[in-house]
Amino acid sequence: MATLKLTLDKRRKYQDGRSPVVIRLTSDRKSTCIPTGVKLDSSQWDNQRCKVNRKHPNQKELNLHLQGNLVEFEEKLMLMGSNPMISTGVSELKRLLTVDSKPVKTLLTEFGQDHIEHLQAQERFGNAQSFITAINRLTEFAGGKVLMNEIDYAFILNFERFLTERGISINSIAAYMRAVRALLNKAGKLGIADSNNYPFKHYLIRTERTPSRSESVDTLRKLYELNIEEGSEKFHARNTFFLIFGLIGISFIDLISLKKSDLRNGRIHYKRKKTGKLYSIKLHPMVISILSQYHMPESTHLLPQFRMGNATPDQIRHLSNLGLKRTNRYLKQIGQELGLYATLTTYVARYSWANIAKTLGYSKDLIAESLGHNYGNQVTGIYLDNYGDEKIDGVNEAVLHSILY
Known part of the structure; x- marks a missing residue:
């Protein structure tokens, strides 16, 4: 036998x-x-x-x-x-x-789920969510399970048409396609996907420019000086906005995860969950003033109101999603009170920081490094020294000074 x-x-x-x-x-x-x-x-x-x-x-x-x-x-x-x-x-x-052996029947959903679990184990919840959404859309389109080697050029074109007919924006479609491409690239490197079927040799992922999400210095000054009842939901939402702004566009999940032990020698030290990159940001008096309002001696975290104390990775993601939705709900109301055309959200803090730094004359490379982005040519960039904390501290000081003084 x-x-x-x-x-x-x-x-x-x-x-x-x-x-x-x-x-x-x-x-x-x-x-x-x-x-x-x-x-x-x-x-x-x-x-x-x-x-x-x-x-x-x-x-x-x-x-x-x-x-x-x-x-x-x-x-x-x-x-x-x-x-x-x-x-x-x-x-x-x-x-x-x-003879005539068909490609191995690896399900994209199963392969993708393993990738998602890997990202979640690294606490990269934002990245994981993008893959979850893309796989759900792909499964909806296919009407069930999707085999890895079924995804060819014609499949991707039909998937794009399916999304377009349902009113999905060009940039959202691009996000789904990037997730599918990442999974196929990973599968190809592992020898799981058939490279002959690879659709992204010919398919171009299209994007379009979106309206600026940044606000002007004058608008942010009005937001900072707006009379809001102390202790109200709007009051806390505005505080969160300016903490993100004052910490150079820190992500919401990284902000609410900050511990007292991350505060050393007048600086915040943390690792960004999305990229794993280490940050060191000098604390501005405005940030210190806001954080002091939430100090609780028995808490290990700087913002104990988000209850991140002994949270598991799944609980961290859940608490972050709830907190972000609540914060953005009240920021939207504040924006309406100020008569803003665009919706005010936590993302506006990050975009506004970058835009104000640009208007103050700082280079795109310095702004990019401040925000944690790669800058310039990635190959030659390997040989360049980083700008260093002092220069980034100087940019942040200037940006905050333009709002507060």
Whole structure:
């Protein structure tokens, strides 16, 4: 009786030291190998369980792919075994198993879910949500499960048409397409997706410029000086807005996650959840004044009202979403009171900071680094020194001075 088994073929090694994972086909004490397209270092393979181990960063995705391979060939082998007309040697069995073999049936939804869980484990909840939304839209379009190798150029064109007909904006469509492209790129690098079907060789992801979300110095000054009842929801929403503004556009989830231990020597030190980049921002008196209003000796956090104390990653995401919606609801009301044309949100704080810094004459590169963006040519940028905290502190001081004095 023929058998199939996943194994790492350590007899073969590539220039980078990795070996191929193969499916060993054994019949009548003779063996041959069926390639899977996966290459691993020997330390990343569990010999006893015949699986990729935790040392590989994409363990789940690769095991999903390999099991898909194995199940496909096992099903074919069972059909052959039930046919009395088939009685062949191991080489002929391999030919029959692999002839006209279809691409492995890896579901994009399952592969995507593993990627989402990986992002969530890193507390990159914003990125994870973008993939969740894109996969949901894709599943809605396909009417159910989507196989990785079904996604070709024609599929993407039909998906775009589906979204357009439902009134989805060009930039939202672009966000969905970028998520799909990222998953296909990752699957291709892992040897899971068929590169012949790759749709983004020819499909161009289109975007359009959106109206500026920034507000002028005069508007922000009016917002800062607006008479709002102390302790009200609007009062707290405005405080949150100016904390984001004063901390150079810090994201909402990073703001409410700040701990007292992140405050050292008059600076806030934190790691951005979205990118993992480290920040060090000098505290302006305005920021210190606002934070002092929420000080609670027994709390580990600078803004204890958001109840982030012992929150799990899932709870952090939930609390952040609730807090952001509530804050934006009251900021919108404040914006209406001020007669603003555009909706006032926490994002306006970040965009306004950048726009004011630009009007003050600071370079795009310095503004980009202040906000945590890459600047200039990414290759040559590797050899450039960062601007340093002192210059960024100076920009922030000037931006805040234009509003407050």
